[in-house]
Amino acid sequence: RRTTHYLFIVVVAVNSTLLTINSGDYIFYTDWAWTSFVVFSIAQSTMLVVGAIYYMLFTGVPGTATYYATIMTIYTWVAKGAWFALGYPYDFIVVPVWIPSAMLLDLTYWATRRNKHAAIIIGGSLVGLSLPMFNMINLILVRDPLEMAFKYPRPTLPPYMTPIEPQVGKFHNSPVALGSGAGAVLSVPIAALGAKLNTWTYRW
Numbered sequence: 001r002r003t004t005h006y007l008f009i010v011v012v013a014v015n016s017t018l019l020t021i022n023s024g025d026y027i028f029y030t031d032w033a034w035t036s037f038v039v040f041s042i043a044q045s046t047m048l049v050v051g052a053i054y055y056m057l058f059t060g061v062p063g064t065a066t067y068y069a070t071i072m073t074i075y076t077w078v079a080k081g082a083w084f085a086l087g088y089p090y091d092f093i094v095v096p097v098w099i100p101s102a103m104l105l106d107l108t109y110w111a112t113r114r115n116k117h118a119a120i121i122i123g124g125s126l127v128g129l130s131l132p133m134f135n136m137i138n139l140i141l142v143r144d145p146l147e148m149a150f151k152y153p154r155p156t157l158p159p160y161m162t163p164i165e166p167q168v169g170k171f172h173n174s175p176v177a178l179g180s181g182a183g184a185v186l187s188v189p190i191a192a193l194g195a196k197l198n199t200w201t202y203r204w
Contacts, residue, residue, distance in 0.1 A: 016051030017071050023047040026072075027079055028094035031149035033139055038182070040096070041132040045183035046190040048072075048098055048131065049124045052105055053194035056119070062110035069102035088152055091143050097134040101127045116195055124191035128184030 020026065023043040025036050052065035073095065080093040105123040112118035139145070 014071075016055055016068065017075065020044065020047040020051055020072055021075060026096065027076060028096060028135070028139060029154065030092050030094065030142060030145050031153055033094060033142070033145060037132075037136070037139070041135070042182045042186060044096065044098070045101070045128045045131045046186045048101060049105070049127050049187045049191040050194035052102055052127075053120060053124070053191045056106070056109060057116060057195055060114065062106045062114070065102040065105045065109070066099060069098035072098050089148060091145075091148060092152055094139055094142055097138050098131070100134050101131040104130055120191040120195055121188055124187035125184050128182075128187035132183055 023046070025040060026044065028036070028040070048069065052068050055068050056062070056064045076093075076095045080095055083093050084090060104126040105119065108123035108126060109115075109119040112122070142148075
């Protein structure tokens with residue numbers, strides 16, 4: 001039984017990670033990082049929460065959400081290395097920041113004495129609010145993204161994703177505002193779905 005338990009933990013970690021990676025674009029390619037930011041924020045905050053909540057409640061141990069985010073980060077660095085090996089510059093791929101948001105989720109679960117509902121409501125909201133902000137800071141640090149985008153375009157770049165200058169200074173057009181708001185709103189019901197999946201798994 002113990003072997004089966006640990007094997008299932010590994011399966012959940014790997015498959016949840018693949019689920020998160022396939023929800024939209026999981027890597028910030030420099031040539032269209034800004035245009036995909038809102039989609040990334042919504043998809044990744046919700047998928048991070050559903051996978052982390054499911055994985056964390058199954059184990060019952062605070063810290064598993066951070067471990068889960070670490071696995072995804074490792075996958076992304078491997079992809080970054082693959083593009084770099086193809087001759088693209090180091091800054092062509094920006095590795096997304098999942099770990100701090102997952103740490104907030106773990107902290108909520110621990111601080112509320114492993115309260116499932118608090119993890120869903122408070123932790124899910126914190127993930128949805130924090131993930132876009134952390135990743136916006138991450139993208140700001142990229143060296144001259146527009147110059148790099150036009151100098152090193154991907155051969156598979158679709159016409160509608162042509163690099164454009166991001167609009168700044170207007171709150172209603174702010175990708176951080178859109179991503180944070182939508183991510184926070186959607187993360188809570190998605191987290192509840194993860195908890196429900198966890199319950200079904202136990203029954204099964």
